[in-house]
Amino acid sequence: MKRRSLKLLSLSVVSMLLVGSLVGCSQQKESTTTATKKLGMVISTLNNPFFVSMKDGAEKKAKELGYTLVVLDSQNDSAKERSNVEDLMQQGVTAIIINPTDSDAVKNSIQVANDKKVPVITVDRQANGGDVVCHVASDNVKGGSMAADFILDQLKTKSDIKIVELQGIPGASATRDRGAGFHKVVDGKANVKVVASQAADFDRQKGLSVTENIIQATPAFDAVFAHNDEMALGAVKALKAANKNVIIVGFDGNKDAVDAVNSGDMAATIAQQPDLMGSMAVDNAVKVTKGETVPKQIPVELKIVKK
Structure with a gap:
């Protein structure tokens, strides 16, 4: 009787360990999947309706594609911009979209991502340095x-x-x-x-x-x-x-x-169409993370608004 009880107890313990292991694997897989579906976006300033609209368009597209988008504000400060990129590297994003504060200074921020092999897409303003896979902007x-x-x-x-x-x-x-x-x-x-x-x-x-x-x-x-x-x-x-x-x-x-x-x-x-620019930047960032080839330059249509 004691042996049977011990045997049943042993089987119960083994079962619990197996279930725990499977749950752990499932959680790890879910965590990994979530981490690999995280994009970063660094915007020159959010104290401007144009860039707020760009952010909104990017967030909408990211949600549509099932990605998390972390948006950080550089407050028109190149040093802040670099620290934002470093922060996103710590968060494990798989691609970064940058709207540069300054086309020359931004190369230092881009280099941070380049060193970590994280692809960079610029939007609206170009970068005069660093490795950028794609630029989305109006002409x-x-x-x-x-x-x-x-x-x-x-x-x-x-x-x-x-x-x-x-x-x-x-x-x-x-x-x-x-x-x-x-x-x-x-x-x-x-x-x-x-x-x-x-x-x-x-x-x-x-x-x-x-x-x-x-x-x-x-x-x-x-x-x-x-x-x-x-x-x-x-x-x-x-x-x-x-x-x-x-x-x-x-x-x-x-x-x-x-x-x-x-x-x-x-x-x-x-x-311009800042919401569309943000959306297109995210769309192409996702393509890059999947190993797809994207154009180096992606134009967004302009129109004149007059009375």
């Missing part, structure tokens, strides 16, 4: 040209056209490319002059203060081209306060700017 050069063409068409009856340019963050590829497209159209034209070209760092408050300074120094101008909508909206406020009626064209197509176009405060905005 910023084309967008700058679209803005210039629109301004010149609106002022075609004037013999002497004076334009103010509000530049973005110095060193950002979007600043360089949008400016290049704009100047490609206006430079060399005898009746067109850019009377002021100053950086306002893609910021609404800086767009306001820089425009106020320009009005004081150069009161006569016909149009403002701002490298993004936030600066354009700052310019709107400054120009209203000075009772100046000029053409204002922004870039991005965010909600506040579209509302300003519809109300007549802005003439136009070159509209």
